[in-house]
Amino acid sequence: MPLPARECPLSQGGGMLYGTGMSKTPASPKGKPAPKSQPRKAPAKPEGTAPEGDRIAKVLSRAGVASRREAERMIAEGRVSVNGNKIDSPALNVTAADRISVDGQPLPEAEAPRMWLYYKPTGLVTSNSDEKGRKTIFDELPEDMPRVMTVGRLDLNSEGLLLLTNDGGIKRKLELPSTGWLRRYRVRINGRPKDEDFAPLRKGLVIEGEKFQPMTVSLDRQQGANAWLTVGLREGKNREIRRAMEDIGYSVNRLLRVSYGPFQLGDLKPGDVEELRPRVVRDQLGLEPEEEKPAGRPTRSRGGKPAGRPAGKPGSKPAGKAPAKAGKPGGKPAAPRGDRPAQRGGGKRPIGKNPRR
Numbered sequence: 001m002p003l004p005a006r007e008c009p010l011s012q013g014g015g016m017l018y019g020t021g022m023s024k025t026p027a028s029p030k031g032k033p034a035p036k037s038q039p040r041k042a043p044a045k046p047e048g049t050a051p052e053g054d055r056i057a058k059v060l061s062r063a064g065v066a067s068r069r070e071a072e073r074m075i076a077e078g079r080v081s082v083n084g085n086k087i088d089s090p091a092l093n094v095t096a097a098d099r100i101s102v103d104g105q106p107l108p109e110a111e112a113p114r115m116w117l118y119y120k121p122t123g124l125v126t127s128n129s130d131e132k133g134r135k136t137i138f139d140e141l142p143e144d145m146p147r148v149m150t151v152g153r154l155d156l157n158s159e160g161l162l163l164l165t166n167d168g169g170i171k172r173k174l175e176l177p178s179t180g181w182l183r184r185y186r187v188r189i190n191g192r193p194k195d196e197d198f199a200p201l202r203k204g205l206v207i208e209g210e211k212f213q214p215m216t217v218s219l220d221r222q223q224g225a226n227a228w229l230t231v232g233l234r235e236g237k238n239r240e241i242r243r244a245m246e247d248i249g250y251s252v253n254r255l256l257r258v259s260y261g262p263f264q265l266g267d268l269k270p271g272d273v274e275e276l277r278p279r280v281v282r283d284q285l286g287l288e289p290e291e292e293k294p295a296g297r298p299t300r301s302r303g304g305k306p307a308g309r310p311a312g313k314p315g316s317k318p319a320g321k322a323p324a325k326a327g328k329p330g331g332k333p334a335a336p337r338g339d340r341p342a343q344r345g346g347g348k349r350p351i352g353k354n355p356r357r
Contacts, residue, residue: 053095056082061168063110064147065102068168070128079103115281116148116164117263121270126153126162137162142273151175151260152236160185160257161265164273170285174261177235181261182216187229188254189245195219198229200248207247212240226253 060071072090081101100107125136151163151174198217205212216232242252258265
């Protein structure tokens with residue numbers, strides 16, 4: 001049964017207290033009215049919150065102007081302007097609303113991320129320029145290629161697969177040790193090793209205070225005075241394999257990189273360049289899909305012959321074979337794309353070994 005209400009004086013006049021014996025709004029101290037409730041304000045951003053946008057060097061890199069390090073050097077030289085003002089520090093975030101120019105020219109729109117497989121021959125330096133005047137890979141790349149950056153390096157006397165990209169973000173992502181992609185090499189050493197000789201490499205070495213992560217090493221075959229190995233590692237330090245072999249008493253006389261993560265050298269020949277399909281790049285790197293644009297001219301190899309097919313066009317049949325007529329009875333069904341032989345050689349195309357797209 002509800003309790004009867006009773007009257008009692010409040011601090012500011014009469015009022016009603018109900019059966020609980022408490023008022024809805026408690027009296028304020030010293031006879032002052034209780035403050036009115038205020039709408040809750042959004043919490044202020046803590047000090048040190050990163051500004052919106054991306055660092056200017058990152059934006060320049062993604063637009064294909066330069067690598068981040070080169071972009072920072074261009075900024076220090078006063079060659080970059082933002083909204084009409086020259087800047088001298090890369091410590092600046094910009095957004096799509098900012099007007100950026102380099103050497104007085106508006107920044108080109110960022111291209112879709114692209115990647116190429118390149119068979120680096122021996123005798124070329126993996127850098128934009130060399131203080132000793134030696135030839136670099138950029139001296140030998142096809143002239144109709146856009147500006148590209150290398151993913152990692154191969155030293156002067158090493159050969160094999162080198163990834164190229166027009167996107168600085170991809171370059172940085174693939175070079176980070178946290179990416180953890182396995183890089184496999186075919187290595188020829190002088191001597192007659194036994195499998196147990198490579199135990200230190202499998203455990204991990206420390207050479208001159210530098211720690212090398214464990215490698216996978218398999219002894220494939222003996223060929224006269226030399227032995228062939230397959231070596232895998234997940235981070236690439238300068239001359240890592242050569243230094244590790246020297247530490248256990250063997251010298252390397254040939255080193256060929258055959259894969260970088262899912263991307264394979266396949267049947268490329270020294271100096272060949274082949275672009276990966278945009279879909280392969282997106283799938284392997286986990287990029288957001290975007291509308292594909294018609295590709296330009298195909299990249300050509302050093303000999304002047306096309307190194308692959310133009311992007312966006314279906315694969316053509318090898319020369320010398322007449323195309324099968326559609327609907328012809330008794331004809332064999334077309335083989336799935338992944339089972340078709342490569343243009344060079346008769347084996348299957350490995351992952352990442354695609355026509356230029």
